[in-house]
Every structure is written in structure tokens, then in C-alpha cells.
Amino acid sequence: MKLTFLTPPALDKHKPAERTAGCTRVVYHMINIYELTVAALMEREGHDVRYRSFVLDEATPEDCFRFLREDDSDIYLFWTVNLSIPTDREIAAYLHERRQGAWVIYLGPGGTYFTQALATHERSIVVRGEPEETVVELIRLLSAGQDWHAIRGIAYLDPTTRQLVNNPPRPLIKNLDELPFPAIHFVEGYTFSNPKLKVSPYMAMVTSRNCPFHCIYCVPSSLTFAREIEYKRAHEGKKPPVGFRSTENVIEEIDLLASKGYKAIGFMDDNFIVTARRLRAIGEALKKHGIVWGCQARVDAINEEVAQILRETGCRYVDLGVESFNDEILRYIKKGITSAQIHEAIGLLKRYDVPVKLNILIGTSPIETVETIKETFREAKRLKVDQVMYNIVSPFPATEFYELAKENGWIEGGEYTPTDVQRESILNYPNLSSKQMERLLFKNNLRFFLSPGFIWRNLRQFSSLRDFKVAFKALRIKLFG
Numbered sequence: 001m002k003l004t005f006l007t008p009p010a011l012d013k014h015k016p017a018e019r020t021a022g023c024t025r026v027v028y029h030m031i032n033i034y035e036l037t038v039a040a041l042m043e044r045e046g047h048d049v050r051y052r053s054f055v056l057d058e059a060t061p062e063d064c065f066r067f068l069r070e071d072d073s074d075i076y077l078f079w080t081v082n083l084s085i086p087t088d089r090e091i092a093a094y095l096h097e098r099r100q101g102a103w104v105i106y107l108g109p110g111g112t113y114f115t116q117a118l119a120t121h122e123r124s125i126v127v128r129g130e131p132e133e134t135v136v137e138l139i140r141l142l143s144a145g146q147d148w149h150a151i152r153g154i155a156y157l158d159p160t161t162r163q164l165v166n167n168p169p170r171p172l173i174k175n176l177d178e179l180p181f182p183a184i185h186f187v188e189g190y191t192f193s194n195p196k197l198k199v200s201p202y203m204a205m206v207t208s209r210n211c212p213f214h215c216i217y218c219v220p221s222s223l224t225f226a227r228e229i230e231y232k233r234a235h236e237g238k239k240p241p242v243g244f245r246s247t248e249n250v251i252e253e254i255d256l257l258a259s260k261g262y263k264a265i266g267f268m269d270d271n272f273i274v275t276a277r278r279l280r281a282i283g284e285a286l287k288k289h290g291i292v293w294g295c296q297a298r299v300d301a302i303n304e305e306v307a308q309i310l311r312e313t314g315c316r317y318v319d320l321g322v323e324s325f326n327d328e329i330l331r332y333i334k335k336g337i338t339s340a341q342i343h344e345a346i347g348l349l350k351r352y353d354v355p356v357k358l359n360i361l362i363g364t365s366p367i368e369t370v371e372t373i374k375e376t377f378r379e380a381k382r383l384k385v386d387q388v389m390y391n392i393v394s395p396f397p398a399t400e401f402y403e404l405a406k407e408n409g410w411i412e413g414g415e416y417t418p419t420d421v422q423r424e425s426i427l428n429y430p431n432l433s434s435k436q437m438e439r440l441l442f443k444n445n446l447r448f449f450l451s452p453g454f455i456w457r458n459l460r461q462f463s464s465l466r467d468f469k470v471a472f473k474a475l476r477i478k479l480f481g
Helices: 033-044 061-070 082-098 109-113 131-146 222-234 247-259 276-287 304-313 327-332 340-351 370-383 399-409 434-449 452-459 465-479
Strands: 001-008 049-055 073-079 103-107 126-127 154-157 162-166 202-205 262-268 294-298 315-323 356-362 388-391
Touching: 001 033, 033 073, 033 131, 061 082, 073 082, 073 126, 073 131, 082 103, 082 109, 103 109, 103 131, 109 222, 126 131, 154 434, 202 247, 202 465, 276 304, 276 388, 304 315, 304 340, 315 340, 340 356, 356 370, 356 434, 388 434
Parallel strands: 001 049, 001 073, 073 103, 103 126, 202 262, 262 294, 294 315, 315 356, 356 388
Antiparallel strands: 126 154, 154 162
16 A cells, blocks of 8 residues: 655644654654654555655645645555644545545544544544554555454544544553664655754664653653553553663664764653663664764763763763752652752763753642742753753643643643643643743743853854754744744
8 A cells, every 4th residue: 555654734823743752843853763663664564655744844735735636645644743633634634525535544642642633534543552563453454455443552433423433452562673663764865953962964763662750740752642641541540661672673773873874863762871781782882883872861860880881982962851950849740859869960970071951841830939940940050051941841631740730720721732832831820820931931041042151062062064053943943933
């Protein structure tokens, strides 16, 4: 069958949804490794696979509609996140009207939670949770013209009753090494840059799935979000276990990327640093090829041995989820760390010359006030780390924070609506409003990112004019939209 993985442009006044992290709009182009893994599986199954991103092409809605009028794919697959639901629904409706024999398949967290909003046509199928094995089985049966309605992990509209059917969930993949490497050849015509690494050509990798910790607000990536929503439904709210690729399998992919000329890799794992032994093995493989790299980690994963390995193997950033320097807030959100541990981790990384990026999330609890936010901002500035990402918490469905926010009436309008966490809030606490949080975030972003110290620390690190232009454009979008 002829399959097209489709990423439409935004059809409204907003910038397109970013579909990898899944909770913001596009600031700079990222590689959707999760979707490309499914595309690689479809190629392995022998299908005619195409990948068309009107976002990467920076194309117009009319370009997209023209393509759809002329295209003859049998199946269109969307990696749908909450912010992309209106656009994906409109494109799917256009397809169903003009291509009555075509199928639409939704992957990702959007359909996993907002299933009813997407399963609105008898030729639309929602794949919930971890998608790979479900998509393989589904398209095998569709290709053979066989009955697919009993497949686990899908939802669809019953054509007779017009009722939504949610089939039982599919078990998690046991061996991630059995998955093919992402089909990055579909995006090799684009040059990606990561403003944190400042070196290109750049590629993203994922070596594990999920996180074992219990922060009440957290949605680390769009795949994790889909995986958690689906697993929690079937397991009384328990988080899914973490899945790891073997070190050998990870190194094999690194060798492949090096052979293709990639000079920088960003690891998108929810928590990349697990053990020093694993870190050293992967780090040495990167060092062998002269690849610079970065990752996300918890502060309690950073010790002296880890910091030394990071420096020796070319790590150019560690992205630390800090959220706040207030211990009372950290306890409330079940972060599992203290402000002392945050300072210790930052101190170790700076001692070993490993660049530090902090993630600060404001409004994570009713304890938050204007003053606690300002204190966090002041402390982040005082520490003189390389980068800080400031966001506003959102009550994402299927999180503990969502339940608390609904129960206590903190959500504007009473129910979650998708927002861009980089600039928007739908939360109002008794002592802190959404507008206050938005104003504080905007003013602090201006002070931090336009400060001479930040500009000087980052400006001298770029390896090319092109990487600088990408970072400058991303900063402009982040600050001003």
C-alpha cells in the first residue's frame, strides 16, 4: 500500500504545533524520531512509504491542499499532539470528502486521550499509546482486505451504531532493539540545528522510553505522554515501566549516524543518565567519532564520576529539570529532589566545564506566588548557567496535577484546553492569576535572554553562521511569537 506520513501546516493564526515534545508551538525545527521509527517499520514491511512535512518545508495551507488533491496515497498517518488536533481534523475531513477510499490513522497523545475528537469518520482509526506493533498489525490487515476491528490498541467509529469503539490496550513492546532505526533518510534533505549544541549537521536519538519518577505535572515527550495515558488506564493509574535499548544497539545507531556525517546528537530520553557504566560506553562511542552531544537528566543523577564522563566524552549540555528552587514547592510537586541537590549538581557540572541548561516551570502548585517565582528567576540568573528554559505549567490530562486542578477549580473554564506552555496559562490560583504568570514569564525572558552575559556566553560557541541564525530565529520566536 502507498502510505504518507503527513505533517500539515497550521491552519489558524498560530505557529504549527511542535510534535516531538508535544506541548509547545514550533520555535526551531525538531526531528520527530518517534514518527520516523514507525515509518521505518512500514518500509521494513514492504510498503511504499512517503514522508511529507509542510512544517519543515515552511509551506502554506494551499500548498498542502494542492498536494492532497493530487496525491493518491491509500493511507495517511498523522502524529497528533493536543495542539495539532484542530488542524489534523480539518485536513482529515478534507481527505475524507475528496478521497473516499483513503484511510486516516492518528498516532500520538492527541488521539490517545482525545479519542472521541478524532475517531469521527468510519475510515479514521486512532492508534492509542505505543504505536509501532499496533500500526504493523493494522496496516497488514488493511492491505490484505481483512477484518481489523479486533486489533488491540485502536479506537474507531462503528459505522452501524455511530458509537466510539475503544479496543483493549496492547502490551508494551518488550524488546526495543527489535525496532528499526528511525527512517532519517526522509529528512536528510533538511539541515537541523540544535541551539544548545550549536554544531551541525545535527540528529536526535532516543535510547529509552519513559521515566520512573512521579512528578505530578510531567509530560516529558509526546511518545511518553501517549504511553503513559494508555498504560495508566489499564493499570489503575500506575506509570509504565521504563524500556531501554541495549547499549550495543545504541552504539550501532551512533556508528550509522557518524558514517552519514552527523557531528552532533541530542538524546531525547526523558532521563538519559541512568548508570555511569552505560553512560561511559555510549559516551566513548560518541567520542570515537568526534560527535558533540547533549541530554536530559535529573539532578540526583549527577555525581563526580558522571560529571567527569560527560566532560571527557564531549557533552555540550545537560538539560536539568529543576522547576523551582523552593523546597516546599519541590515537595508538593513530588519532584523527589531538594534545592541543595540542584545546587550540588550545577556545581559539579560547572567544575567539569559541562554546560548546564535549567528547565524552570512556574505555577506548579498553589504554593507558588509572585515572590516565589521572582526568587526562582533571581536564583537562576545568579547561578550563571549557560541556558534556562522558562515555561508555565499546564494541567495536562492524565496527570495528577490535572486531577488536582480540576478538583480545586484552578482551570479557566473548568476544563483543560491545549496551550503553548512557553507563553500561555489557563491556571488561576487564589493568590496567583494566569495573567500574572504570563507577564512574569515574558518580562523575565526579556531580562535573561537579552542580558549581555547570556549573549556573550552563547555567541562565542557557534560553529557556523547558519547555526547562529537558527538560534537567533528561535530566540526571536520564543520571546515574541
